[in-house]
Amino acid sequence: MPVLETRDTDICDVPLVDPERVRRVAARLTDEVTTSLLADTFAALSDTTRLRIIEALSLEEMCVCDLSAAVRLSQSATSHQLRVLRNLRLVKHRRAGRLVYYSLDDDHIRGLFAQGLEHVREDIRR
Amino acid sequence: MPVLETRDTDICDVPLVDPERVRRVAARLTDEVTTSLLADTFAALSDTTRLRIIEALSLEEMCVCDLSAAVRLSQSATSHQLRVLRNLRLVKHRRAGRLVYYSLDDDHIRGLFAQGLEHVREDIRR
DNA sequence: TCAACGTATGAATAGGTGTTCATATATTGG
DNA sequence: CCAATATATGAACACCTATTCATACGTTGA
DSSP states (O other): OOOOOOOSSOSSSSOOSOHHHHHHHHHHSOOHHHHHHHHHHHHHTSSHHHHHHHHHHHHOOEEHHHHHHHTTOOHHHHHHHHHHHHHTTSEEEEEETTEEEEEEOOHHHHHHHHHHHHHHHHHHHO | OOOOOOOSSOSSSSOOSOHHHHHHHHHHSOOHHHHHHHHHHHHHTSSHHHHHHHHHHHHOOEEHHHHHHHTTOOHHHHHHHHHHHHHTTSEEEEEETTEEEEEEOOHHHHHHHHHHHHHHHHHHHO
16 A cells, blocks of 8 residues: 555645635545545456456356466466455355356446446547 | 466366366457456556546546645656556646646546446445 | 746656465365 | 365565656746
């Protein structure tokens, strides 16, 4: 977590152009806790390997071995990333003997993924 | 960019449980270029500082000075982050004398932000 | 034209992240 | 109960990122 600057007296080191606007906007910003969780959620989607994992699991439930093959990632790396996604409660898992099957546990993520894709594709078109 | 593992002969180092499924899913994964752009887009949203900037600019157009005050960040750090967002074409800017006004240049991002917020808030509720 | 001001940027640095390698854990077949 | 197998995890390492500090750049008022 980067150090957040605190300015009690003067908020900014340069004179404000429109203090009223600054106050107004600052007052409407989402609280820190929520923003932090939001950042964590997007961070889960900010890596190509996790995106591939998420997309794969959004298609079908898979065991770790098959998943790692499908996304072309080592078993270990796949497992590490699955833990990240598990901690964020984006995937769920069930045991089946020695196998562990993972699947998406969050429809919002599917939605974010889809909406992000739409944006990128439109961006590519230009 | 992390090193991507390549396995020509054997895709995985462990025997596959369901090779057909692996093939099927792998075939449907989004191509690398698009996935990479998608990851970049989400990466822009994966930091609380940038999220605050994006939210502020989604409310009102602001000059760098006022923006840095509103999001409680140094002028320099704000400027650095604006460059990141500019490179991703998420914000646009216009000069007004010595001032430079920034605003959101991407409605999709507003949508992603909103949808992400919705997810997080529902998550907090539980 | 020059000083002042708002913004941008390069370098340095501290902290974070993703992978690999080695190994531990859990489950089952024999 | 033991060997084999699937998955998980800790440590190490290379790379990336966000901030600060110093300074450069661009614009304007005097």
